[in-house]
Amino acid sequence: MKVQVINKSKHALPEYATKQSAGMDIRANLEEPIVLKPLQRCLVPTGLYIALPEGFEAQIRPRSGLAIKKGIGVLNSPGTIDADYRGEICIILVNLSSEDFMIEDGERIAQMVIARHEQAQWQEVEVLDDTERGAGGFGHTGKK
Numbered sequence: 001m002k003v004q005v006i007n008k009s010k011h012a013l014p015e016y017a018t019k020q021s022a023g024m025d026i027r028a029n030l031e032e033p034i035v036l037k038p039l040q041r042c043l044v045p046t047g048l049y050i051a052l053p054e055g056f057e058a059q060i061r062p063r064s065g066l067a068i069k070k071g072i073g074v075l076n077s078p079g080t081i082d083a084d085y086r087g088e089i090c091i092i093l094v095n096l097s098s099e100d101f102m103i104e105d106g107e108r109i110a111q112m113v114i115a116r117h118e119q120a121q122w123q124e125v126e127v128l129d130d131t132e133r134g135a136g137g138f139g140h141t142g143k144k
Contacts, residue, residue, distance in 0.1 A: 001053070003114065008088075009047025011106050023061060023111030026091060030105040036095040041075050044091045044109055052083040052114070059113045060091055066109070071097025074110050081112075 007013055014024035028034075029047035036042055052058060060079035066072040075092040091110045095101050103109065 004051040006049040023113045025108040026110045026112050028103050028107045028109050034103040036101045038098050041094040046089045048089045054083050057117050061111050
């Protein structure tokens with residue numbers, strides 16, 4: 001799949017780390033570092049602008065290494081970039097640790113997954129079909 005991209009950052013385009021990677025690492029594009037304090041959130045620019053084909057979205061997800069080692073996550077995970085959005089991709093990061101986190105220019109801060117999606121058409125009905133699970137939720141299947 002070809003995706004049009006404008007790269008106004010100082011960094012190379014995102015790329016897949018391995019042949020079977022689902023996500024590409026996204027880098028911060030900063031004039032100066034950002035100190036993200038505990039429980040603080042911030043919007044981090046990337047300098048990237050994309051045009052996705054209709055029927056696709058870009059999902060922004062946390063990087064597992066930053067999450068486990070530093071407590072850094074993507075606040076609206078996964079964030080969605082719609083096919084008709086043409087603005088700069090910015091990442092909402094949150095510091096869930098008890099220590100300050102310094103975001104440096106060029107740091108890999110999130111990952112992007114390109115995914116196909118459908119748009120639903122509602123069909124109002126009076127009754128839904130029965131299933132084995134029924135209305136059971138939130139722990140309904142128990143521990144195994």
